[in-house]
Amino acid sequence: xxxxxxxxxxxxxxxxxxxxxxxxxxxxxxxxxxxxxxxxxxxxxxxxxxxxxxxxxxxxxxxxxxxxxxxxxxxxxxxxxxxxxxxxxxxxxxxxxxxxxxxxxxxxxxxxxxxxxxxxxxxxxxxxxxxxxxxxxxxxxxxxxxxxxxxxxxxxxxxxxxxxxxxxxxxxxxxxxxxxxxxxxxxxxxxxxxxxxxxxxxxxxxxxxxxxxxxxxxxxxxxxxxxxxxxxxxxxxxxxxxxxxxxxxxxxxxxxxxxxxxxxxxxxxxxxxxxxxxxxxxxxxxxxxxxxxxxxxxxxxxxxxxxxxxxxxxxxxxxxxxxxxxxxxxxxxxxxxxxxxxxxxxxxxxxxxxxxxxxxxxxxxxxxxxxxxxxxxxxxxxxxxxxxxxxxxxxxxxxxxxxxxxxxxx
Amino acid sequence: xxxxxxxxxxxxxxxxxxxxxxxxxxxxxxxxxxxxxxxxxxxxxxxxxxxxxxxxxxxxxxxxxxxxxxxxxxxxxxxxxxxxxxxxxxxxxxxxxxxxxxxxxxxxxxxxxxxxxxxxxxxxxxxxxxxxxxxxxxxxxxxxxxxxxxxxxxxxxxxxxxxxxxxxxxxxxxxxxxxxxxxxxxxxxxxxxxxxxxxxxxxxxxxxxxxxxxxxxxxxxxxxxxxxxxxxxxxxxxxxxxxxxxxxxxxxxxxxxxxxxxxxxxxxxxxxxxxxxxxxxxxxxxxxxxxxxxxxxxxxxxxxxxxxxxxxxxxxxxxxxxxxxxxxxxxxxxxxxxxxxxxxxxxxxxxxxxxxxxxxxxxxxxxxxxxxxxxxxxxxxxxxxxxxxxxxxxxxxxxxxxxxxxxxxx
Numbered sequence: 001x002x003x004x005x006x007x008x009x010x011x012x013x014x015x016x017x018x019x020x021x022x023x024x025x026x027x028x029x030x031x032x033x034x035x036x037x038x039x040x041x042x043x044x045x046x047x048x049x050x051x052x053x054x055x056x057x058x059x060x061x062x063x064x065x066x067x068x069x070x071x072x073x074x075x076x077x078x079x080x081x082x083x084x085x086x087x088x089x090x091x092x093x094x095x096x097x098x099x100x101x102x103x104x105x106x107x108x109x110x111x112x113x114x115x116x117x118x119x120x121x122x123x124x125x126x127x128x129x130x131x132x133x134x135x136x137x138x139x140x141x142x143x144x145x146x147x148x149x150x151x152x153x154x155x156x157x158x159x160x161x162x163x164x165x166x167x168x169x170x171x172x173x174x175x176x177x178x179x180x181x182x183x184x185x186x187x188x189x190x191x192x193x194x195x196x197x198x199x200x201x202x203x204x205x206x207x208x209x210x211x212x213x214x215x216x217x218x219x220x221x222x223x224x225x226x227x228x229x230x231x232x233x234x235x236x237x238x239x240x241x242x243x244x245x246x247x248x249x250x251x252x253x254x255x256x257x258x259x260x261x262x263x264x265x266x267x268x269x270x271x272x273x274x275x276x277x278x279x280x281x282x283x284x285x286x287x288x289x290x291x292x293x294x295x296x297x298x299x300x301x302x303x304x305x306x307x308x309x310x311x312x313x314x315x316x317x318x319x320x321x322x323x324x325x326x327x328x329x330x331x332x333x334x335x336x337x338x339x340x341x342x343x344x345x346x347x348x349x350x351x352x353x354x355x356x357x358x359x360x361x362x363x364x365x366x367x368x369x370x371x372x373x374x375x376x377x378x379x380x381x382x383x384x385x386x387x388x389x390x391x392x393x394x395x396x397x398x399x400x401x402x403x404x405x406x407x408x409x410x
Numbered sequence: 411x412x413x414x415x416x417x418x419x420x421x422x423x424x425x426x427x428x429x430x431x432x433x434x435x436x437x438x439x440x441x442x443x444x445x446x447x448x449x450x451x452x453x454x455x456x457x458x459x460x461x462x463x464x465x466x467x468x469x470x471x472x473x474x475x476x477x478x479x480x481x482x483x484x485x486x487x488x489x490x491x492x493x494x495x496x497x498x499x500x501x502x503x504x505x506x507x508x509x510x511x512x513x514x515x516x517x518x519x520x521x522x523x524x525x526x527x528x529x530x531x532x533x534x535x536x537x538x539x540x541x542x543x544x545x546x547x548x549x550x551x552x553x554x555x556x557x558x559x560x561x562x563x564x565x566x567x568x569x570x571x572x573x574x575x576x577x578x579x580x581x582x583x584x585x586x587x588x589x590x591x592x593x594x595x596x597x598x599x600x601x602x603x604x605x606x607x608x609x610x611x612x613x614x615x616x617x618x619x620x621x622x623x624x625x626x627x628x629x630x631x632x633x634x635x636x637x638x639x640x641x642x643x644x645x646x647x648x649x650x651x652x653x654x655x656x657x658x659x660x661x662x663x664x665x666x667x668x669x670x671x672x673x674x675x676x677x678x679x680x681x682x683x684x685x686x687x688x689x690x691x692x693x694x695x696x697x698x699x700x701x702x703x704x705x706x707x708x709x710x711x712x713x714x715x716x717x718x719x720x721x722x723x724x725x726x727x728x729x730x731x732x733x734x735x736x737x738x739x740x741x742x743x744x745x746x747x748x749x750x751x752x753x754x755x756x757x758x759x760x761x762x763x764x765x766x767x768x769x770x771x772x773x774x775x776x777x778x779x780x781x782x783x784x785x786x787x788x789x790x791x792x793x794x795x796x797x798x799x800x801x802x803x804x805x806x807x808x809x810x811x812x813x814x815x816x817x818x819x820x
Contacts, residue, residue: 140542
């Protein structure tokens with residue numbers, strides 16, 4: 001028997017309890033061991049919950065109970081969650097989490113502790129909600145040298161952009177609608193300013209390329225300045241605006257550039273058709289070419305599904321799972337986004353031609369114009385090209401054919 | 411050190427050798443053990459190959475070499491491959507394969523042998539080429555009760571259909587083009603008649619639902635009777651014709667219906683946008699909702715990538731991996747496709763109305779007409795509806811909204 005303790009009985013935590021209860025028999029069969037929910041730690045009481053009898057308020061009960069083998073951390077943030085995770089690992093318990101902030105910022109530290117104590121630190125649910133992505137990368141794709149990760153990693157922003165594209169809502173109205181529907185929080189900053197996507201691309205990049213890449217190494221731009229004019233111009237070019245997290249390995253020195261920014265994505269790319277709150281992550285490797293993982297990137301039950309999958313893995317092995325880790329980071333891990341070339345979309349004041357660029361036409365005010373550069377260039381080069389112009393929007397175009405997708409069937 | 415022997419030096423076998431050579435250092439690091447290619451068994455010699463020194467012709471050398479830990483079977487078919495797999499397992503070697511025919515028909519037998527000998531029998535590459543799908547199902551999604559699998563499982567037929575839809579080629583011309591491009595074999599029967607997809611849905615269904623489902627339990631229809639008229643009518647309804655393998659679990663008695671048949675799929679479904687030789691597999695579970703896996707479903711390097719991923723798994727554990735298995739099959743595992751309801755597309759002689767159906771309009775001869783039923787019905791019911799009419803085509807419509815995808819963003 002493996003006893004489980006859940007820290008934080010919010011949306012994901014309560015989902016985890018429900019999945020363990022509902023599918024308990026099958027889960028225990030698959031693990032060849034009974035998995036039982038013993039404690040739920042929260043500051044609140046839940047007298048009406050079917051799990052009320054398991055709610056406690058003192059972490060040290062869990063810490064000191066040798067029958068607890070796996071601790072599920074669904075508190076979030078990097079303060080209390082960090083302390084409890086440390087203490088649980090120190091006490092010889094495996095920890096499973098959906099906490100992207102903690103993994104992105106202190107993942108290496110937690111893994112080192114887990115290794116020392118020969119227990120696991122697992123976090124499949126921290127990226128892409130229920131979409132299987134971390135484990136497939138480190139097992140099924142393990143024979144590959146990975147070169148690129150590109151993902152729609154945040155459902156809230158993808159919902160807002162989808163509503164701007166499909167229904168012509170302004171950013172502000174789409175955000176309000178997302179809040180009304182429960183897809184955006186009252187304080188939506190972490191989503192719309194890109195931090196959430198930033199944490200996820202950090203985790204994906206660290207796991208794929210082997211060294212910790214931290215949020216402060218990842219230039220991050222959100223979607224707050226995207227207008228309906230940009231949406232229209234993109235449409236006229238057969239593209240959609242998507243917020244992407246990207247990580248690109250440079251072969252020459254094995255460094256990685258990771259960043260988050262809006263991109264224009266061709267309608268023919270599978271990423272363009274990922275709508276609403278769905279997420280999708282494309283992974284490119286030298287043998288596999290391009291694979292994509294698609295599903296609900298958030299939500300109570302999908303995320304709980306991933307957490308419980310990890311609980312089962314931890315319960316089955318009850319030891320340090322080496323493959324689920326990366327090495328220490330440092331400034332020599334990354335290279336600058338200023339060195340990454342791409343084609344660009346620019347919306348500028350005035351209608352005078354922009355050199356080496358094609359003008360886009362859409363039903364927009366005549367005192368401005370939008371352009372798509374013909375060639376691939378660095379941020380410095382495109383800014384030089386636009387010097388002297390008032391730049392109102394400047395976004396990269398995703399080179400999605402890097403893996404020849406569809407190129408063979410024209 | 412773990413020595414590997416490859417059986418069959420064809421497309422996939424030589425890809426496996428190349429991946430092991432090219433990424434050998436990283437692969438060995440990840441496994442914490444050196445993986446070395448020791449033998450290649452083939453009837454031919456390969457004097458010009460860099461691997462010429464490892465080619466042998468006598469299987470018993472491998473069988474009797476105690477330093478060989480993992481055997482890669484890329485022979486194909488269910489005769490010699492079956493014998494060599496049995497003998498390798500009996501000799502205490504883990505076996506990794508891309509051989510869908512053998513796994514679909516004799517998977518249970520091989521797993522039992524592997525279990526007896528405490529070695530692994532792994533076959534990620536048998537479904538979806540390089541796309542990670544079997545391992546994610548049995549690990550990341552393990553907390554779910556799975557209910558449905560729907561996949562575009564065969565790249566050849568998807569290429570042919572894509573060319574019919576995009577370029578207006580007839581089935582025959584699209585097939586010829588696929589053969590010229592190396593996407594279809596000279597004898598394309600196993601692809602175009604659906605057997606390849608049938609084997610893959612057998613493997614997916616067996617793994618997902620826990621008991622062996624064999625090809626002879628899976629009604630299979632290929633794409634040979636699909637005409638450009640069907641493609642046009644589908645387009646007029648905002649749909650595309652796709653060959654799908656499906657497996658549906660019935661909750662009441664836990665039985666599964668698996669079948670392969672052409673379906674009309676809404677353009678809004680992510681499956682409709684899977685084009686050319688790409689594959690995609692959608693999995694529905696009670697917690698996760700719907701997830702989709704997408705990538706190149708065949709080809710030398712993608713398939714080799716999956717094989718080597720399994721080799722690494724086998725080398726790391728060197729024991730029987732319990733999760734990668736299912737129980738014995740039998741007639742009580744399945745229920746009949748005759749009990750599965752759906753909406754239907756029918757093309758019939760004459761233009762008299764069909765009850766409870768909406769007529770489709772397209773640029774087609776006037777002596778026939780095409781219809782989409784409004785309601786969901788069984789094959790028996792739709793045939794009763796069409797009784798007295800000459801039915802020229804009858805295909806199911808995929809109910810892709812079973813998981814509410816996109817429904818929230820209209």
